[in-house]
Amino acid sequence: EFGSSHQIDTLLITTKLLLIIDIKNISGIVDYEEDKQQFTRTQQNSTVIESFTNPKAQVLRHGEYFDRLFGKLKIALPIKHAVVFSNPSTIIGNVPKDIPFFHASGLRFFVSKLQSDYQTSLTENQINKLAKLFLSNLRRVEAKTTIEKRKFKKGVLCELCEFESQMVYQNGNWICPKCGVKSKTAFLQ
Helix, strand or coil: CCCCCCCCCEEEECCCCEEEEEEECCCCEEEEECCCCEEEEECCCCCCEEEECCHHHHHHHHHHHHHHHHHHHCCCCCEEEEEEECCCCCEECCCCCCCCEEEHHHHHHHHHHHHHHCCCCCCHHHHHHHHHHHHHCCCCCCCCCCCCHHHCCCCCECCCCCCCCECEEECCEEECCCCCCEECCHHHC
16 A cells, blocks of 8 residues: 555554554664754763664654555544663663653553543444454565575684684583683573
């Protein structure tokens, strides 16, 4: 429909609203620069800054799709958006004011507040029809791996050698034959 596909993390349909949720599972300090439309992460105790796909633009694009679809179906249902961080160690820095960015622990409260802000506009029957329409358009893409078996590294690998050297177990220790490091817990990596 409308010439494009949409990969949506979570879609909540209620009789009062539609909530589009983009879920981010990243750690570090996250910031959104409105003027640059840029979403970045800085790892704690690091100066390395990484750029990620703009979650605000993504949820707004999904919202535009549903707005057009609801117009075509003559459905009046408010469309809301949120960006939710599933990693509790994420520190949320500067974020936009018009789209909520918060931790997963706040999702229940956020949904309850939204539900209390709006009046019922769809019946259960209309919701069920809408859900069936969404599910009929669902296209799951199976991940295809093209990694050859010979490229997999087996065994306990040395972290100091950047996981290039296979360690050997002797007298209760894992020992790297390349750099000589010893570890009782190297297998945990």
